[in-house]
Amino acid sequence: MKRVLVGSMLHETNTFNPMLTDLEEFRIRGLLFGDEILEKRRNTGTEMGGFIETLEEKNIEIVPSAHACPLPAGLVTTEALDTVLGAFIDTLDRTQVDGVLLAIHGAMVTQEQDDGEGYILKTIREKVGQDIPIIHTLDFHATLTPMMAENADAMTIYRTYPHMDMAERGREAAAMMARTLNGEINPVVVIVKRPLLIGPPHNVLPHDMPMKRIMDRAREMEAEIPGVIAACPAQGFMQQDVPYNGIGVAVTTDNNPELAKKCADELADMIFDKRKEFYVELPDPAETIRLALKSDNPPVAIADSGDNIGGGTPGDGTALLHEILRQGVDTAYVPICDPESARLAAEAGVGSTVTLEVGGKSHSLYGPPVKITGKVRTITDGLFLNRSWGGYWGGVIGNMGLSARIDVDRVTIVVTSYRISPDNIMHAKSIGVYPEDYRMSVCKGGLAFREAYKTPVVNSYIQSDTPGFASSNLKNFTFTKIKRPIYPLDDI
Template identity: 30%
Template structure:
């Protein structure tokens, strides 16, 4: 090993909703959305520096440790249906070409997601790792960061030297997870052997129930520091339920100084999962129940209604209107909603100009049963170019690209509802999604967000209560609504009842 080890770094991320409506092609990986556009070479470090991303955390810690970094590429596409074969082959080809051109290497860091499904490969990350391992050889350390919602295969664990996984949802520790790979890589380079153990669980946890500030996530992740005190590095993935293949399920990895220590830790985590199974189902409101709450008299902090089944961060279309229709029908007052993805309505608002009134059929184009466009008159409250600098903890330091954006208020009806419409899909997880266009959330009684849990980091401190709502969408949190075909026969799609 060189005095200053040369480490290649790269990222290729996608969270695949197998029941989604649109695929991720090259254009989706190349564009800027909630994360940066596709990055090459030195851009990988320069354009992510200071951001809460694994690649940024790894780069900062690795530079501090005296490693020489060889950045190759980094890209991410908004969650959607499958990654196209053309995009997968192109991006993998560039990754392998970059590694080959990097010259002598001492290690590789890969910033992956863990829930990528392509047209051909159900286990996208497993295929990426297979190709990288074939190129660099059996002995070169490959350390990997994965999302908390990863669906991990035994192949990925075998091929990677070490896997670190986010421990918070909302994902406040993405950069920290990348940084955790550095001391492990140093030990691997020094010849230390890590013994691996891997376990997969037998039930799925709905995404809105994976919030790590509540049961079961809170208890599961509280166990990890105790294991580390015993010399074992362990991590948990809660799984992404909208994928549909044999490895869709929660899992855990453990790395110990001995095989017995790793196995014991993995078994302990699996036993804890079994104990918590009956506590893994969280109730949701109907849109009508949510509207009734929005209409209740209140003073003090606002209430948050989470439209959890239309979360674009889980492959949702971000344009379903079930909750909006219920609120409007109930005559709800002081409501702020976002983000609705509707480029046509956003363009019409810009044409009408601020203060203008126009009629539109908003959203409702997902094809989801029970969903339809919301036809109404809207008054334009504010207009923007969609460049939104995040202010919250999760994405602070980054910039969301929303495209032409408009704040609209329902006109000519009893309900007082303001909503934000964008031209590019973006999960509403940061107060800046409203403040960047001049709206002040604290001035409203109720805020409705198209997000499952990420919004909690920024919205919970300003709210008195949070309610998940089961309006129609292409990301069902009621797991009985997914038409699964490829789950492992041992996996239950819903947890046991208490």
């Protein structure tokens, strides 16, 4: 029986956010080791769920090592990286394996490594040598690097955004591993790059033009060109200042690097040629709320794009809440990460009236706090089960910490102790909030929330140009490490 190490280290690092991603942040989101991984991730909508299902089906022994999925934020600490990578190496020290299968994001930056995943792959490659296959998945927002291609045999990348194919990609990667171990294929992967920064909240969805044509061509290559195993564009993650930032394409073929390079170049050129079509002008917060009030297709979901938690922000920005109250919006739902307000509301108790200064405490870009007086309606410990019909992470427990729902007339503000990315509608429903009941909901996200917030929950979207570390306007950032020239920082 063949034996495969499985592990996971998923982090999208916003290098403009000074808040480090430390071990505590890892623990809040579930840092798992050994058999715990099988217990907590079997039958879930995650890559690990897909790995487990397919490896068991193929009769391959699973050697679970470590699993970490901290929320995006600033640089990952060296201690946190060493804990997970150290566990991978310990597992390899203890157990002889025939393959290594990893779920990694591809946009992790640590205190010492600009290319976190390249470093993980290189360290494992040095440990296991050239003969043990290393295969992995990546997020659609991976910053592809040469070090990743040099140290992996094959890779596959999410094809959806919102990322609803995590488990499917896990099954795909595990199937590639099984075929490799059986001697059916001898995979090789090539990565190419182009100097282009794109990302949410712009016009970048893979199921819409112009990206759709490129994704369709990738599927066509896999179906029609003999030897192409996986043809995968990656959009990268705009808000990080690292040398290799920018779009890339990874193509895995059956022992044919020339073919892989040719296909990757074709797809990368297709993306680069469309560079001007990805960018769109967005309304500022005041204009956003005016547009939402005038919408003839409510309920409206508003993307607080500068405070996109999935893009590594604090989640306590008040720009939209301020406008909602200033413009006298009748019904709205606004979540804010503010542990102090959550505690004060909980101490006051359900049914009491509280006056609080909410949000705007993490950084001047996200403030100032907004003074509210409202009624505490619900208090929870913030634990909830993500449902498969509600968006990402089906079957996985979510954790927003001690949380309180406060109603200011019919404007509902939910203050949470931990940040929660609105990727699954259960974050709202678990505290008694049904966004379909409000004229507008603020989503602290870029585009990923659209699987959770779709008809009948909301009927339309507005992307707002709010301030913050995930701002849609790259002119707000100072890049020093990134290779120049690159569009749109440079007019190429």
